[in-house]
Amino acid sequence: MMTFILRRTGSLVLLLAAVSFITFTLFQLGPSDPAAAACGQECTPERVAEARVALGMDQPFLVQYADYIRGLFSSRMIGAPGAQTLCEWPCLGKSFQTNENVADIIGRSLPYTFSMAIGALVLWTISGVGLGLLAALRKGSPVDKFIVGAASVGVSLPIPVTGLFLLLLFVNQLHLLPFTTNEINSPFGPQGPGAWVANYLLPWIALAVLFSASYIRVTRTNMIETFGEDFIRTARAKGLAPRTVTFKHGVRAGITPVVTMLGMDIGLLLGGAVLTEQIFSVPGLGFTAVHAAISGDLPVTMAITMLAAFFVIVANVVVDLAYAAIDPRVRLQ
């Protein structure tokens, strides 16, 4: 077990390093002139040249990358010689637009993204796994066919369409829920948990509709497969109660692919639900990334992309470790 964790952590560090290097390369070498982008629309050639020095782009590429990585571990000075300012740890550069520390921008956006992710996650896991299990237990019945049909429609619903439709119906027409506000980003705020739920309920539903559809499919397929296996027959033959067979033996073995998906999706969602945040104007990581991308604010988009990839990779490792805990058939050597 210990060696397994060590080995996975080792490859994790390597992968994270590779991801950071590739993202950095794409963003630094990608645009024809990041300095011009930083400088803005009406910029004289001299000012562009100054901006290039200020951004450290007169340095060799590898030096720039090393500087960037150094900022992850300690504060560093940033800017042109003579006009340097302190970029406090963790330093991810400064925004081209506001000159604010990118880490601060990310820190401000994270609570919104967490709020979006956690409720959607709970909603779609319960509905997806529950309905998938129900369909598997009633395989071939009208209930099963209805659930499978609904899942097919669910995966085909684009978030912009469902999101705008939900806003139109529940907020604009029925007045059941308020338009989302920036003031609430935690259930423990002064407005209380009720306002938090009301604020994020529609984004949660929009995300859950799309995600639960694929959870239904995966849960159903795997449970049907598991229920057909020998150890289930043995458990039944031993005279165990159907409920025990279904949950203690069946679900524990058949749920592992769902855990994989869940881990990956949590990782993905923590990087920002780009579309949903945009539609409901929730200023999380995805929303921030869209606006930075459109306005050419490279340090911000780069840092968020890197962070999002980190979340996915870490989630992957956590999933591997969780396997052993859930499925008794998996033994790590």
Place this chain on the structure above:
Amino acid sequence: MTQIQSVEPSIGSPPLPPATSPEAKAPAEARSLLATAWMRIRRSKIALLSLCVVVAILLFAILAPVLSAMSGNDPYTSNTSPEVLDDFQTPGLPLPGYMYPSAQHWLGVEPGLGRDLFARLAYGGQVSLTIALLSTVVSVVLGTVLGAAAGYFGGKTDAIISRIMDLFLAFPHLLLVLSLTPILQSRLRDTPLGEGSFLPMASLVIILGFFGWAYLARIVRGQVLSLREREFVEAARSFGASHLSILFRQIIPNVMGVVLVYATMLIPTNISAEAALSFLGVGVKDPTPSWGQMLNAAQSGNWYLSDPWFLAVPGVMLIVTVLAFNLLGDAVRDALDPKASRH
């Protein structure tokens, strides 16, 4: 049903000539892949229906110039006259006779600019579907060739390609695609691809195609790992066939079934991706229509709250298209890849 079945022999494969020579064998097998798929799809009502819907949508997009000429409109001309758009109550909102379908404007007009929605939907379909299909082609070619090369050559080639696949799968696609599209556009602006409305289309095809190949490559690699040990590959090798010839003549034709399945599933993903990016404002931009751009137009300025029809037109079209392609994809998978079927 019976009618379709009686027509079938002319659509399906004609009686095959007896396979006397190896040359006659190859085309027969290539045909039998599609013929098998068609035979099985024909049996399912849902699959047939989705196939018909897909064909209808493709025709709708291809015939956009003809259809909008028939309706007497084009996607770019604004009709902002006071008879069409409201000047007083909600400025820019179409008057009741023009908000919804009418003889003059088959799907009504846009609020604000007063352009014909039917023409924009049809021309937008051309743009959206072209982007989705071309980017799928790019992904499929990259995924098949790289996946097959990784599986066939093994060793270092496999290690390198597989690590690249892992990296591509680790990146959050939408975020990366979103932030790289403006960068790519600034790079393409001075090239022949950077002409006017062509630029966003070309950049979306490149970006979506480039980020969509890894999953398919992994599947192809797995298939090729077992294929390369088979007797017919051994035979080709003993005849002195080169690696490239074995790869393209023996290996890749044998994974076409899987490739076809994943290509059909990639198309709806790319349609949604185009819609998402254009909706976010980094893809196709006004005045060029696409289904995503139309969603963007419906959200901007909150028009959809006072004119829900404006959201419904591209929204329903998008849902129907993605659903039809998804169901067709399921059917193709069930037909060609019985192991992956959903019981």
